[in-house]
Amino acid sequence: MSRNIIPTEDEVRKAAIELKKSNPASGVAKIHSLLLHANPSWTVSEKRVRKILHSEGLVRSDAGTPSSTTDSIHPSFRLNKSLDVNKWTNRVEVKYFDAIKGKGLVAKEDIAKGDVLWKEDPFILAPEWEIYDLQRSSEACSFCSSIIRDHSPLHISCEASTTATPCTARYCNRLCRLQAEKTHPLLCPARNPASVPLLAFARDAQWMALHALAQCTSRLLLASQQDTATFDLDLQVVQGLAVLGMEERAQCLRDWSPIVKIGGEPLNCTCKHSKNLGHLAEQKKLARVLKKPISEELQKFTFEYQAFLRGLGRMSLNLEAHGGLYRLHSHLNHSCTPNVSIRHLDQRTALSRITVIAKDDFKIGQELLITYTNPQSSLRDRRRRLSEWGFGPCRCERCVTEEKIWKESDSNTQEADDLADQLKAGLGVL
Template identity: 45%
Template sequence: MPVVATSSPSDQDLRTAVVSLKLAHPTLGISKIHALLLVNYPDWIVSEKRTKKALQSEGLTLQSSQSIAESNKSSTPTSQSLTNPKSSRSSKGSGSGVNNVFPSSKLISNLDLSKYSTKIEVRHFNKKKGKGLVAKEKILAGSPVWKEDPYVVAAEWEIYDLQLFGQACSFCTTPFTSTTTISLITSCPASCHARFCNRLCRDRSTRTHPLLCPVQNPASIPLLQWARKEEWMALHALACMTSRVMTLCQESKDPQGTKVAEDEWKIANSFATVSMEDRAKYHFHQGNQPDSESWRKAFDLYMQAFKEPPSLLDQKKLAKIMKKPLKADVSQGLFQYDAFLRNLGKMSLNLEGHGGLYVLHSHLNHSCQPNIAVHHLDQRTALSRITAIAMKDIEPGEELFITYVNPTMSVEQRRDELQQWGFGRCECKRCLKEEREELEAKSHMVGEGGDEDLLKFSQADLERELKIGLGVM
């Protein structure tokens, strides 16, 4: 008789089980891990949503096998590399797509690289590939290339929940633990839930927190609550970026302040961008994505939070923060519906795995043979800070790369995943080498009298390649 599911496992038992399955099958997604879980534990009653939460709690969603191996060494998921396109950003790597839509990005003319590193420089390659980072000098394997704090950060939901209960810093996202110096912790001046590691974090938060504070701007509450309910990190990140841009515009009390606001707006517009509409139209997505109805609801809540609060009291509170009107180009770039969809797409492309949006990190292009790994090393003092480390020796003039897909996948799987984000076929050295090896292996098998099915399969591959080359696929 078949085993009937009769019991619900404890959270600890479930986490232990999903970690074991994920480590054994690092390329499987949430749905397949869940299916495998039910096969291995037929007496358990577990929903896919609960499996997903267990994986997320262990930092085992949307990351590479290298990251998973690291998580086996450390129970803290924030030490993992940033490698997945959905959790970080999509590839801007080389390749010939089958459509003419691809992310656009802009150079930051006033970017001061000396704040980050003297070892690298920014280079613009072409319209399709966009910008990237190149070594100015030889960088030795294992050496740090730069450290970077986020432009804005939408904390992972587990950390965000801690922030709501005052158990993690509302600026740098570092959780408060037994080693935290309690006497240094400070609270939001408006007495909301927000608490900060120290005065420095509190002072830095003044560029984003006021418009997201439930006391200072209660109109933001429905937007943030809905983003949390839907686990829509891109929407949360857009709220953070909008808050930063709008707040900085209020600091423009003199010509120097005006320049600061203009520079910030240039940075906000520099990140690689593909509109949500284009992503949906050309199927540049992975898994379930919010639909047009969700976009519209998000836009309505966004407008209520930052431009048109529904109640008179909320309007007065917003006006108390926003004493100066936004410049026309900034207002249009934030509050027109098509601009909102572009900005949402921008967040989806550029967020790294733990919710941070980083200026220099966003310049990194993709390769299936990366030479840079990105880690969260300052976990006790600045969890959101990232460190870029050379994985091998990098010569002067050589471009810096990270990978956005699971490197253990086959060349076809990697290309398919990247194409879902609208960047065409990856043509990195590894992909071309593995493609040649696969074709040679197929040719050899056919030459040795392989079966008819293999011959048909090879012919189908050839036909597909020809169609792609002619632009009919």
């Protein structure tokens, strides 16, 4: 049957409300697909359903996630006052713009096109799957992800690995292994077997944000075993990351918070597993890694369901394209005409290290911008992509100009474009 009916506002409203009532846990995307399924002749875009659900107050907006409607959704964030930018560069500084735009990075002096602005190692790394698989097969460093296929006497394996519980982690050298102790112990099959199914799940689902969150949670829990200053520095990095709610994207995880696996179930009082012998053995192993109790506050920050979703949102929004989370890089805002580029130049010695290069000349005070979308795509496609991340329409100089041209163009073309959107939505090809 063809989708040749464009239903009235009241028809869509009534149907959407009914569906939301019988599927209260479903997000906009799910309600939209149910609506199309129930009305095979209707052409309705997801955007239209979202608008209606929002206006009826039927889209959940939990604490910590923006509750305003589509056009004004922006990430929330906190400034990390302990971040010392001079550790990386003295040519750039963090600037607070306003409540909507938040923070960003600006030039502290004039900068010439082609200049290297800074180099930065990741806070945590959840590398793209191709590299992750090489790490799993001991062909890439489990810390910095450089390829270590060739044999070198410097290469070194995870010291916790035993024949009974092997760990395939291998490192470039002692330094990489030492650095990896900030995250690896809780993700090591020999030291925390409960992490194995979690990482396997993230790998199978190719869910980079979940893997990154596993790394990040490990880092925080392990830092909590150190002195307060070390822990506070790490916690402030994570709390300073911009965050968008993930409540709609992560509905499938409603009753299962896999991140709990990292700290092991012992930490989670809501866990209903029976205490069989295998389980106790795992607890004993974990107790050797986590000797100090985890504070209630940190447990809430890492293991509660809403916190878990916010954590996923933080990762999604701040990861560099190759899967690293960088303290300074994560401050960079988006433009469809980016003026800095991110490169991985130290391929043989530290693949995960980024080099930030000026693509243009900068005047003092000018903002450094990267792109979150493909800058080659059209205005509509770029905005669609950004809206998938929960951003409102991009207002960068290029988008504003292109929008103006588009608005001045023949209104018939616009109507045709809108219709094309509606039809595509109907066919589910958006």
